[in-house]
Amino acid sequence: MNITNEKVTDYIVSFYQPWNDTMGKLREQSEADQIPLILKETEMLFRTLLPLRPAHRVLEIGTAYGYSSIFFAHLLPESHITTVELSDTNYQVAVDNIWEQGLTDRIQVIHGDGSVVLDELIQNAEAGNTEPFDLIFIDAAKSHYMEFFKKAEKLCSKNALIVCDNILMKAFLVDLSLDRKRRHRTSVKRMNEFLEYVHSRNDLEVSLLSCGDGLLLIKENKK
Numbered sequence: 649m650n651i652t653n654e655k656v657t658d659y660i661v662s663f664y665q666p667w668n669d670t671m672g673k674l675r676e677q678s679e680a681d682q683i684p685l686i687l688k689e690t691e692m693l694f695r696t697l698l699p700l701r702p703a704h705r706v707l708e709i710g711t712a713y714g715y716s717s718i719f720f721a722h723l724l725p726e727s728h729i730t731t732v733e734l735s736d737t738n739y740q741v742a743v744d745n746i747w748e749q750g751l752t753d754r755i756q757v758i759h760g761d762g763s764v765v766l767d768e769l770i771q772n773a774e775a776g777n778t779e780p781f782d783l784i785f786i787d788a789a790k791s792h793y794m795e796f797f798k799k800a801e802k803l804c805s806k807n808a809l810i811v812c813d814n815i816l817m818k819a820f821l822v823d824l825s826l827d828r829k830r831r832h833r834t835s836v837k838r839m840n841e842f843l844e845y846v847h848s849r850n851d852l853e854v855s856l857l858s859c860g861d862g863l864l865l866i867k868e869n870k871k
């Protein structure tokens with residue numbers, strides 16, 4: 649189920665324009681292959697929101713076909729993007745798409761499990777070999793958001809923004825009976841725990857938005 653009224657969403661996305669023809673085709677390719685990617689309304693929000701904060705280093709967990717990382721590269725022209733993908737097929741398609749758009753020097757695709765790669769990035773950061781990230785986009789296995797977040801925050805720069813997608817999980821989070829086949833019980837429980845956790849932290853500013861499939865914006869109040 650859509651988390652918002654479908655007619656309202658249809659109206660909002662009627663104003664959507666792809667960034668360029670190539671991005672429009674990449675969205676079509678991902679959708680035709682049933683590869684999830686940021687929804688149009690999420691992309692529209694990012695277009696206005698993200699350029700407000702200069703992000704030089706972007707980290708993404710969950711590359712899929714590379715749509716969002718390529719979009720970040722266009723949207724934030726000063727940025728370098730590191731993106732992590734677990735699936736062999738999606739990793740290869742993403743690498744090809746990034747190469748075709750001439751962005752291999754701006755986007756590094758790491759093939760691996762987000763949790764393991766985050767540990768490696770933390771080790772590198774602690775050894776002084778990696779700069780912190782200004783924007784971290786978590787868009788992969790929903791049952792691991794708590795783990796991804798706790799690791800990701802160790803990699804944040806002073807004014808970093810962490811954005812998590814698909815937070816409301818097609819509204820299962822507010823009405824478990826929608827999950828008729830009971831496939832998402834564990835993910836929903838874990839996502840609830842994650843949301844309780846971030847909202848209980850006084851050192852975080854947290855906004856839960858009913859945009860796309862639910863978007864969570866988290867900013868640390870670092871001194």
Ligand SMILES: C[S@@+](CC[C@H](N)C(=O)[O-])C[C@H]1O[C@@H](n2cnc3c(N)ncnc32)[C@H](O)[C@@H]1O
Nearest residue numbers: 684685686710712715716734735761762788789
């Ligand atoms: C929602 S899609 C990402 C969409 C992409 N961010 C976009 O908007 O174009 C989620 C991706 O995360 C990948 N994934 C799932 N579990 C993962 C993990 N533990 N580590 C890294 N990637 C993972 C999936 O294979 C899938 O390609």
